[in-house]
Amino acid sequence: MCDDQFTRSYWYAVARIEDLPEGRPRATKLLDVDIDLLRTQGQATATTRPSDGQAIHLPTKEQYGHVWTTLSESPRDLYAMPEFEEPGRRLVTAGAITVSCSGLRVVENFLDMAHFPFVHTGILGEEPHTDVAAYDVELREDVDEVWATKCEFYQPKAAAAAEGGQLTRYMYRVAQPFSTVLYKTCPIREGAWDLIGLFIQPKTQTECDVHSFVLVFDDSNSDNALLQFQQMIFMQDRMILENQVPSLLPLDPRLELPTRADASSIAYRRWLKAHGQTYGVLPQA
Amino acid sequence: MKLYDYVLSSDCYKVRLLAGCLGIELQTIPVNVFPGEEHRSPEFLAVSPLGKIPVLSDGGVVLQDAHAILVYLAKRQGDAGAAWYPDADAASCAAVQQWLTFATELDGTIGAARQHSMLGKPLDVDRARSGAREQITALDDHLTDREFDGSAWIVGNSPTIADVAVFAQVAVAGDGAIDLTPYKAVGRWLKTMVSVPGFSPMPGISAIR
Numbered sequence: 001m002c003d004d005q006f007t008r009s010y011w012y013a014v015a016r017i018e019d020l021p022e023g024r025p026r027a028t029k030l031l032d033v034d035i036d037l038l039r040t041q042g043q044a045t046a047t048t049r050p051s052d053g054q055a056i057h058l059p060t061k062e063q064y065g066h067v068w069t070t071l072s073e074s075p076r077d078l079y080a081m082p083e084f085e086e087p088g089r090r091l092v093t094a095g096a097i098t099v100s101c102s103g104l105r106v107v108e109n110f111l112d113m114a115h116f117p118f119v120h121t122g123i124l125g126e127e128p129h130t131d132v133a134a135y136d137v138e139l140r141e142d143v144d145e146v147w148a149t150k151c152e153f154y155q156p157k158a159a160a161a162a163e164g165g166q167l168t169r170y171m172y173r174v175a176q177p178f179s180t181v182l183y184k185t186c187p188i189r190e191g192a193w194d195l196i197g198l199f200i201q202p203k204t205q206t207e208c209d210v211h212s213f214v215l216v217f218d219d220s221n222s223d224n225a226l227l228q229f230q231q232m233i234f235m236q237d238r239m240i241l242e243n244q245v246p247s248l249l250p251l252d253p254r255l256e257l258p259t260r261a262d263a264s265s266i267a268y269r270r271w272l273k274a275h276g277q278t279y280g281v282l283p284q285a
Numbered sequence: 286m287k288l289y290d291y292v293l294s295s296d297c298y299k300v301r302l303l304a305g306c307l308g309i310e311l312q313t314i315p316v317n318v319f320p321g322e323e324h325r326s327p328e329f330l331a332v333s334p335l336g337k338i339p340v341l342s343d344g345g346v347v348l349q350d351a352h353a354i355l356v357y358l359a360k361r362q363g364d365a366g367a368a369w370y371p372d373a374d375a376a377s378c379a380a381v382q383q384w385l386t387f388a389t390e391l392d393g394t395i396g397a398a399r400q401h402s403m404l405g406k407p408l409d410v411d412r413a414r415s416g417a418r419e420q421i422t423a424l425d426d427h428l429t430d431r432e433f434d435g436s437a438w439i440v441g442n443s444p445t446i447a448d449v450a451v452f453a454q455v456a457v458a459g460d461g462a463i464d465l466t467p468y469k470a471v472g473r474w475l476k477t478m479v480s481v482p483g484f485s486p487m488p489g490i491s492a493i494r
Contacts, residue, residue: 019320095320098405100462209405224315224323228292231319235293235488238403239459 002031002071004279006272010176011078013066013199013211016093020044020067029203031071031279065093066199066211079145079175081215083195089215092226096201096209097234101241102280103178103200103208104249104272109241110180110198111172111264113153119236122156129154137267146174146271148264159194160229161218162187174268177277178202189217196230205280206247210234248282286311289332289340291318293403295396296351297339298487299388299453303355303369303446306483307362319404352385355446368443380440384447391420391454398461410461417463421455421471428470437477444481452478457489 002008014028015037025038027049034049035058046058046069058069064084083089099106109115113132116125135151151170158168171183171193181197194216201209214230221229251273272281288304290297290313304311316338317323324336333340333349340347341354343361348354359370371377394417401408431438439447456475458465465471478484 016320093320096405097403100402222315224317224321227317227321228290228315232292232488235403235460239489242459242462 002033002279004277006275006277007031007177007202007279008071009074009076010072010178011061011068011070011075012178012201013064013068014046014201015067016095016211017044017062017065017067019095028201028209030069031202032204033071035069037067037069064197064199065091065213079143079179081181081195081197083193083215088217090218090223090226092214092216092223092230094212094214094227094230094234096211097231097238098207098209099238099241100207101244101247102206102249103202103210104277104280105241105244105247106198106200106208106210106237107174107178107180108249108265108268109237109244110182111148111174111268112262113151113170115240116153116155119240120233124155124158124233125153126156135263137263139267139271143175146264146267148172148267158184159187159216159218160221160226161216172264174271177272177275178208178280186217188219192217194218202280246282249280250282251277252282252284287342288313289316289329289338289342290314291316291324291338292488294318294338295392295399295453295457295487296337299351299450300339300341300354300358301487302453302485303358303449305485306444306449306481307358307366307369308483309358309362352389352446352450355385355449359446368441368445369449370446371441377441381445381447384439385450387420387424388447388450388454391417391451394420395454395458395461395463398463399457400461402461414461414463417458417461421458421463421465421468424451424455425468425470428474432470432473437474439474444478448474448478453487457487460489 012030014030015026020026020037020039022039025036028035028037036047036049038045044060044062044067046060048056061068063078064081068078117127117130133152136149138147140147149171153168154165155168156165158166169185173181178200179198181195183193183195186192186194197213199211203209212230212234214226251269288300288311316329318338323329324338330336335349337349339351339354340349348357356370359366394413397408398410398413398417400406401410436442438444439451
């Protein structure tokens, strides 16, 4: 049972839209609650499946290629990504990959550029280009989001469409405790950002389904090539995530390392702590 | 040569791995197995009626099985591939076949546990993992015996397609939450495989370096 009101106040992606066709129900879990998903008369429905008591119909919405639901009666608005409306972009959704760790760990790993040369060797980074240059981190109070901007990293193959190495510019956005989006220099369109995002569905405190998407300008790669690139990168991360100890995220400030590379991680943890995040968090000793 | 390929498939990885070791360039055609299930689509079934990946297409030759493709690639290279498929010697050739079958059986344990852990496929996962541990123990015993014979390899004194086929399953056991640390000979063999010229990894195995 999740009594963390901050966590409960958000919408969560629970399936890709095309994975919930008419007449093919799916069983899933969100914040320790068993949920049945079904599409009837075109409408996605989500119903709790309690071991005792009455089933409850949850609100649903379909956006950003996914079916979303929430345990809150008055959820926060799902965050805006106007890029989804831009003509010429291609959306590839990679499906849910299960990871045995806190979903907060997945977000934190996503924010960490220092792991690129070691986990995504030859793709998102390579030795000796291991230094993480200074970048800006801010809490945007109007939307209650954490942003890291002016990030730069040398990448041998930054995207499926990248030809050769480049200094890639990044922005990271944490719009929800369990969701994060990367804005990254588009290799083929000047001034545009490509988006790569994770919609994390915390099933329990230590297990999550990670729904990811790629929203890019790319004239040369097939959807399947984009999909495989994304899945390859994520599976490299998964291996690291499942080996992290503890699998819950510590928020104790004494466990924070004040290095530059960790600036976004520190801001993220502080933001969670300020909101009283307990779900997926290592209890204080 | 065209390879219909999926990045998270151990069977596809077997082919990419051997092709790299043999210096064969493949044109890979990515198939959206997950989440798209394209390998069951009419378009893919027209290419491969068995509905399986990988599929290799080379001129008029179409092969729909990973181990058949390994044999084909090794034989196709003539002398350069002979060591990888030592079929001139009856005992070696049969031993390779035996370990290819072993690799196929790993798909029902390690492969199934991976699908369960990564993609939520329903499974009696405890049973799959315990079956995997028995198989990996047998492999560990075999590799220990081989070390006593002065060889680092499953068959003979150099890597064969048996090593490729078994490696592609065992090296990603961690994806299915199967811990390889107790298997010392297996660990040494994995590291030796990584140092073979032309070796390429797949996601899930870089930790063994």
